[in-house]
Amino acid sequence: MAVNKRAAGADKEQLAARYLVDNGYTVLERNFRNKTGEIDIIAKKDNYIVFVEVKYRSNNKYGYAVEAVNYRKKQIIRHVAQFYMATRYKSCDIPCRFDVIGIDGETVTHIKNAF
Template sequence: MNGADAEDAALRLLQRRGLKLVARNARFRGGELDLVMRDGAVLVIVEVRARSASRFATAVESVDARKRRKVMLAAQMFVAAHPEHAERALRFDVVAYDGEQVQWIENAFDSN
């Protein structure tokens, strides 16, 4: 599964679970947000990862400290560019595909 297919599948999964799409592939200097969703009043930043083989790391493990920092910085830029979301609670989720297996991790990491 390539990155675009994984993002499409993750979007469908999250929408079936009741989340609403706010933005997709939001690019900012230094990073990109795969999916920005709303779960009720919460703004959810979703990192989507796909691996066909986990020889070196699983899809979840590939969201390392460096990647988390980039996502958090991009999230700050997104909120600054969209002040209507400034008062919302923020959550960071990961949707990971290892081959055909999918894992959705809510609150995968936080901004602390």
């Protein structure tokens, strides 16, 4: 039986969002996109805007989930984050960071300031 990757991805993004809320974050946006790309979750904690990329692997045959965020993906996330900040906030003084949540099977790994 084939697994619907889109549904599985949405399920894991929901798990990541719950993880963030359980750890004191406020989720501001999910699947924010523009013509450049998409950011899975945008959250806020301690006055930081946090841009979160969620990656899932059912097993580590091809590496761990957090290892799947390559240079190109980081560049896309940075560009989308710049667009988000420019359209949502007038001040340039709001700190932000880029996190990765990797889900390997049922294990959640949260890397703060990943890039």
